[in-house]
Amino acid sequence: MKIHFKEVKFQKGAISPKDFPVVSLPEIAFLGRSNVGKSSLINSFLRKKRVARVSSTPGFTKTINFFRVDHRFFLVDLPGYGFAKVPPRIRKQWKTLVESYLASPRPIKLLVLIFDIRREPDELDKALIEYVKVLARPFIVVLNKIDRLKKSKWTQAKRRWQEGLGLKDEEIFLTSCKEGWGIEEVRQKILKALGK
Numbered sequence: 001m002k003i004h005f006k007e008v009k010f011q012k013g014a015i016s017p018k019d020f021p022v023v024s025l026p027e028i029a030f031l032g033r034s035n036v037g038k039s040s041l042i043n044s045f046l047r048k049k050r051v052a053r054v055s056s057t058p059g060f061t062k063t064i065n066f067f068r069v070d071h072r073f074f075l076v077d078l079p080g081y082g083f084a085k086v087p088p089r090i091r092k093q094w095k096t097l098v099e100s101y102l103a104s105p106r107p108i109k110l111l112v113l114i115f116d117i118r119r120e121p122d123e124l125d126k127a128l129i130e131y132v133k134v135l136a137r138p139f140i141v142v143l144n145k146i147d148r149l150k151k152s153k154w155t156q157a158k159r160r161w162q163e164g165l166g167l168k169d170e171e172i173f174l175t176s177c178k179e180g181w182g183i184e185e186v187r188q189k190i191l192k193a194l195g196k
């Protein structure tokens, strides 16, 4: 389906649940470690370069950022978790904030969990998947930065994540925000979740 977004408005940068905008539209949330490309994927989805701020400094997005797309839905850019250089107090703050969003009764139609394909899945990643499953939120896993890996390694890397996290084949997408690879599949999945 071809779809064109007219207006994308930065609605709110929330530092606590009281800042969350009033529930009015369905939401798609992007979650993952610092620097995996959450903000980049939002821009790729929108086909706009500078909606969500992208930075090479991990831990850049510190608030839950709500972007309203026309009067149709919100894209929600969550702060990266598990970034070691952030002081423990701040890390805990982010965790509490992200969990209060995920566990809230908001209409999250799809949770997009993003990982850097070059990494190995670890305990924190597994715990995240378990948590999302317990919440019974619909989700997909996006393995980003595939341009940083030789094409001959993609299948093997995908299998590693699939087995490591106990996922079904159709739950995993491979992307490069840099090259635009795999973005269309993710876009279609998101639009479908929104009922478009």
Ligand SMILES: Nc1nc2c(ncn2[C@@H]2O[C@H](COP(=O)(O)OP(=O)(O)OP(=O)(O)O)[C@@H](O)[C@H]2O)c(=O)[nH]1
Pocket: 032, 033, 034, 035, 036, 037, 038, 039, 040, 041, 053, 054, 055, 056, 057, 058, 059, 060, 061, 062, 079, 080, 081, 144, 145, 146, 147, 148, 175, 176, 177, 178, 179
């Ligand atoms: N090579 C490559 N670089 C990417 C890709 N996606 C994002 N990046 C780069 O990775 C860095 C982090 O991207 P962001 O989109 O800011 O990541 P984020 O997950 O929002 O990071 P935080 O807000 O810090 O949690 C930037 O330098 C991006 O240009 C990709 O697919 N390939």
Ligand SMILES: [Mg+2]
Pocket: 038, 039, 040, 053, 054, 060, 061, 077
């Ligand atoms: Mg970001």
